[in-house]
Amino acid sequence: MKPYILIFLLWGACWACSDNEDLTPSHNDRNMFDMPDFSSPEEMQLRRNFHEETSSYLIFNDSLYYRNLTTPQGSDPELVMLDMKYQISGTTDKTPIRYSLLKNMEDKVLATKFLKEEILSWLSPAFYSYAFFMVDEFFSSVEEFDLDIFEYVWIEFPAEAYAGYNATLIAYNDFYSRNETERYSYKRKVLKTLVEKTHSQIKDGEYDDFYNVLSKYYKKRPEQKDEEGKGDYEESILELGYLTTYQSSWGISFWEKKYDLLAYVTEIYSLTQEEFDEKYDKEQYPLVHQKKNALVKIFERHGVRVY
Secondary structure, eight states: OOOHHHHHHHHHHHHOOOOOOOOTTTTTOOOOTSOOTTOOOHHHHHHHHHHHSSSSEESOOOOOEEEEEEETTTEEEEEEOOOBBBTSOOOOOOOOOEEEEEOOOHHHHHHHHHIIIGGGGGGGGGGOEEEEEEEEEEEEEEEEEEEETEEEEEEEEEEEEEEEOOOOOEEEEEEGGSSSSHHHHHHHHHHHHHHHGGGGGGGGGGHHHHHHHGGGTTTSSOOOTTTTSSSBBSSOGGGTOOSSSTTTTTTTTSSSSSHHHHHHHHHHHOOHHHHHHHHSSSTOOHHHHHHHHHHHHHHHHHHHOOO
C-alpha cells in the first residue's frame, strides 16, 4: 500500500501547485521604505523625489506599513515597524535610544533640505545609507557605574545620529535656527556617525598611504620603554602615530589596523583642523599629522569632504 499512498500524495502536491498558481509572495512589489500607509500625498512626493535624486529611501515614521497576518482564525492586519537597532549579525544593539518624530510637513521639507545640502553634499554616493530616517530629536544612552546603588545604569544624552543596519537615523533638531558656527559643528557630528559606519566602502588597499606609516606595529601591541630602554615609545603611543582613542577600551586591540583607522576617522570629524593642530603638536607628533593628512587625501579622492 505504501507506494500507492506516496503516489497519491505526490499527485495532491502537483494539483495544489498547478501552472496557474502564483508562488510569488503577494507583497514582493512593496518596498518597506516606500509605503504610503502613513504618509500624505505631499510627503510621498517629497520622498519619491529624494529617492530619484539620491537612490536612497527617505522616511519620517518608524511605522512603515500594514500587511495581512494569516492565522487559523483568519486574516488580520499587522503593523510593520522599523527595527533601528537590528544588526547584520542578527543581534540587537542593547543601547537604549529614544526619538521624537517631525511635527509637520514644513519641518519635513527643511529636514530633507538639511540632509541633502549639508550632509550628502559632503559624501560620495557610495557612503549614502540605503534609507534615512529623519526625526525631530534623538537621544542615546551610555552605561555608567553608579556608586550610590553599586550597579550599572543607562545615562541618556542628546545625540545627532544613529547608523543602523536597516536605516540611518538623523535628528533635524531645528538646524536652521542655529548660528553658522553651531551648524558647522552639528553637521560634522552627523558626518562622523555616518563615516564611522561606512568608511569600509573604500577598499582596504586604498588606505595604504595611511597604513604604511605604522605597518611594522600592526601585528603586535607596542610597549612602553622600560628602564633598560626596551620598548617602542617613551611616554605616549602618539609618538608612534597611534591615537589614544581606543587605548583603554575593553575588548579593542587599538594597535590593529581597523581600530587605528577608526580612531583617526573619529578624531578628524570630532575636531576642526585648527583644533586637531592644537591638540596634537606637529613637532612633537609628526607621524600623527602624516597619517591624518594621508587619510584626508584618501577621503577627498573618493569624494568625501572632511574640512
